[in-house]
Amino acid sequence: MVKIRLTRGGAKKRPFYHIVVTDQRNKRDGRSIERLGYYNPIASGNEKRVELDTERVKHWVGQGAQLTDKVRELYREASRQAAA
Template sequence: MVKIRLSRGGAKGRPFYHVIVTDSRSARDGRNIENVGFYNPVASGKDKRLELNVVRIQEWVSKGAQLSDKVASLVKEAGKQQAA
């Protein structure tokens, strides 16, 4: 099954996550199919906190990809940012 989930990067105490499309059997930071955005939970100042390619995410969901719980909430947040 194809999943859209977070892959951790960054330093200890300063997490940075890539939103990736991957096979559910691969490791968290392992092989991925496509990178569709990023999430920076500790962004400050002019740093971007969230950037997603919502069009590509919707295409993957239409093909049967499953969103993780956190990515689903981030997609919802990104939709609110675009509407505002």
């Protein structure tokens, strides 16, 4: 099954996540099909917390991909930012 989930990057104690489309059998930081955006949980000031291509997310969901719980929250946040 294809999932849209987070892969971890960044340094120790400074997490940074990419939002990717991948097969659920792949490792967390393993091979991915497509990168859709990023999530920076420690963003401050003018830094963006979430950047996500919502059109590509809709495309993949239409193809049967499932979002993880955290990515679903981030998708809602990104949709609200795009509407504003």
